[in-house]
Amino acid sequence: MAGEVPIEQLADDMFQVVSDSAGQKKLKAKDLTKAVIAKYGDKISKDDTKAAIRLLIDSGRCVYGYFGGSSIELPHTEGSANE
Amino acid sequence: MSDELKTPLLDELEKGPWPSFITDLKSMADRPMVRDLLGQLEKSYRDKQGYWKHGGLVGIMGYGGGVIGRYSAIPDQFPGVSHFHTVRVNQPSGWFYTSEALNEIMDIWDEHGSGLTNMHGSTGDMVLLGTTTKELEPIFRALTAKDWDLGGSGSDLRTPSCCIGPARCENACYDTLALTYNITHKYQDELHRPMFNYKYKIKMSGCPNDCTAAMARSDMAIIGIWKDDIQIDQSAIAEYVDAGFNIQEYVIEKCPTKCITLEGKELKIDDSDCVKCVHCINVLPKALSPGKERGAAIALGGKAPIVDGALFATLIVPFIEIDEENGFEEVHDLLERIWEFWDEHGMNRERIGEFIERVTLKTFLEGIGVEPMPQQITQPRDNPYIFYEEYFEEETE
Numbered sequence: 479m480a481g482e483v484p485i486e487q488l489a490d491d492m493f494q495v496v497s498d499s500a501g502q503k504k505l506k507a508k509d510l511t512k513a514v515i516a517k518y519g520d521k522i523s524k525d526d527t528k529a530a531i532r533l534l535i536d537s538g539r540c541v542y543g544y545f546g547g548s549s550i551e552l553p554h555t556e557g558s559a560n561e
Numbered sequence: 562m563s564d565e566l567k568t569p570l571l572d573e574l575e576k577g578p579w580p581s582f583i584t585d586l587k588s589m590a591d592r593p594m595v596r597d598l599l600g601q602l603e604k605s606y607r608d609k610q611g612y613w614k615h616g617g618l619v620g621i622m623g624y625g626g627g628v629i630g631r632y633s634a635i636p637d638q639f640p641g642v643s644h645f646h647t648v649r650v651n652q653p654s655g656w657f658y659t660s661e662a663l664n665e666i667m668d669i670w671d672e673h674g675s676g677l678t679n680m681h682g683s684t685g686d687m688v689l690l691g692t693t694t695k696e697l698e699p700i701f702r703a704l705t706a707k708d709w710d711l712g713g714s715g716s717d718l719r720t721p722s723c724c725i726g727p728a729r730c731e732n733a734c735y736d737t738l739a740l741t742y743n744i745t746h747k748y749q750d751e752l753h754r755p756m757f758n759y760k761y762k763i764k765m766s767g768c769p770n771d772c773t774a775a776m777a778r779s780d781m782a783i784i785g786i787w788k789d790d791i792q793i794d795q796s797a798i799a800e801y802v803d804a805g806f807n808i809q810e811y812v813i814e815k816c817p818t819k820c821i822t823l824e825g826k827e828l829k830i831d832d833s834d835c836v837k838c839v840h841c842i843n844v845l846p847k848a849l850s851p852g853k854e855r856g857a858a859i860a861l862g863g864k865a866p867i868v869d870g871a872l873f874a875t876l877i878v879p880f881i882e883i884d885e886e887n888g889f890e891e892v893h894d895l896l897e898r899i900w901e902f903w904d905e906h907g908m909n910r911e912r913i914g915e916f917i918e919r920v921t922l923k924t925f926l927e928g929i930g931v932e933p934m935p936q937q938i939t940q941p942r943d944n945p946y947i948f949y950e951e952y953f954e955e956e957t958e
């Protein structure tokens with residue numbers, strides 16, 4: 479059933495996934511959704527995953543990046559950024 | 562170094578008959594940002610090479626779209642454009658402003674940015690050109706304090722945009738402004754938090770004149786259309802004839818399906834052959850108007866060449882009710898089914914048009930739950946490989 483896993487837990491899991499792949503692979507919102515669905519199956523809904531991403535971003539733990547496609551990343555200073 | 566800015570190559574662009582953006586830029590060259598923009602542009606033209614770097618993470622806290630980050634690759638030479646980020650501001654439907662609203666925007670932009678704008682970008686947004694990373698949050702606060710919001714960018718729902726529709730055009734077949742406003746508000750998450758495979762643009766035109774060029778420029782074109790017969794005011798036709806207007810040459814011969822005839826002063830249309838190109842209505846506006854049963858056709862997949870080549874939209878739904886009373890439910894319902902299927906099976910950076918080409922129209926229609934219809938066939942033998950379930954059943958019996 480959807481809603482069985484607290485949104486905070488999903489956001490924590492997503493944060494872990496992003497941290498694990500930092501510097502190796504840029505992840506998209508869809509990759510995070512897939513990761514938590516793989517873990518919890520139908521205990522969660524798409525709306526739960528959307529809410530978790532919202533929490534993840536609004537808490538400042540992750541930020542959106544863009545290079546060709548949009549990604550969700552740990553906050554950092556971009557190599558291309560000028561002072 | 563001389564203080565005088567020399568731009569011999571850019572000056573060439575001022576020589577033609579048309580207004581030049583170079584002239585506009587020069588008129589503001591007292592600002593360091595604009596001055597260095599001209600300088601870097603001149604150097605790019607001279608060296609035949611661009612000097613911009615991608616901005617990557619640059620944005621507003623919480624938003625994944627709305628800011629397009631750019632840095633100069635040669636900030637030592639052009640410090641004014643070391644940062645030159647673009648801010649997309651969601652435009653009002655149909656681009657109607659009061660001068661007060663425009664002044665509001667310009668005051669904010671003069672204070673926090675270069676003062677340069679592009680009204681409007683091809684997405685439809687107001688495009689504010691050139692600011693620094695540290696100004697982004699203050700700009701956002703200033704804009705939102707006045708009820709403005711950023712538009713889309715990245716892999717999200719791009720700022721929906723529309724023609725002026727019924728605000729100026731009596732032949733608009735639905736309220737483009739209302740639908741645009743509704744979709745913008747309903748899908749705020751999709752607009753600000755990129756969650757798609759790639760961008761998704763929706764453009765709304767009130768009639769097949771398609772003044773937003775939705776068929777060529779948007780992933781989802783919502784084009785006003787009618788189902789019944791073109792309305793004819795025969796007395797107005799008679800007036801055109803009496804005034805010596807050559808209906809034969811300008812209307813009848815230009816009808817793509819040759820379904821119009823003129824008998825004396827009476828115009829007849831075989832509506833069963835009309836493909837609703839609106840040519841006759843455009844040319845005889847006093848006499849002809851669209852039918853009374855009005856709604857929209859939905860075509861998907863138009864795009865400019867980025868990853869793959871350019872595509873023109875494919876008609877998916879020949880007629881859909883655009884019902885404001887009903888909260889535009891039919892449009893939302895279709896849109897959500899499209900997103901769901903594209904999300905499930907689409908690949909990274911695959912636009913909806915490329916997705917349809919890859920999985921085939923047949924699979925796509927099945928996936929979004931739309932019946933195959935003759936109107937979806939572009940031309941005979943072009944994309945005919947749709948098999949009706951009924952045929953299989955008959956064969957296997």
Ligand code: HEM
Binds near residue numbers: 942
């Ligand atoms: C002068 C000789 C021929 C000419 C000019 C000719 C021309 C054509 C044309 C114009 C088409 C339609 C292509 C389209 O779909 O746009 C066609 C289809 C076809 N032709 Fe021919 N053809 C000739 C001989 C043959 C022969 C000898 C055969 C078989 C032995 C053949 C088999 C086919 C088949 C199977 C199709 C596809 C039919 C369909 O699915 O609609 N053709 N041909």
Ligand code: HEM
Binds near residue numbers: 942
């Ligand atoms: C050099 C040999 C061949 C040529 C040049 C040829 C040419 C064509 C052409 C032009 C078409 C029409 C494609 C279209 O609809 O646009 C066609 C369709 C077809 N051909 Fe051939 N063909 C050849 C050999 C064969 C052979 C050996 C067979 C069967 C044993 C065959 C069976 C068919 C069938 C069934 C279609 C219709 C497919 C469909 O419309 O769904 N063809 N062929």
Ligand code: SF4
Binds near residue numbers: 733
């Ligand atoms: S698309 Fe049609 S309704 Fe919209 S502005 Fe153009 S002519 Fe008018």
Ligand code: SF4
Binds near residue numbers: 816817821835836
């Ligand atoms: S709308 Fe176009 S196709 Fe229809 S009758 Fe007029 S000119 Fe002909």
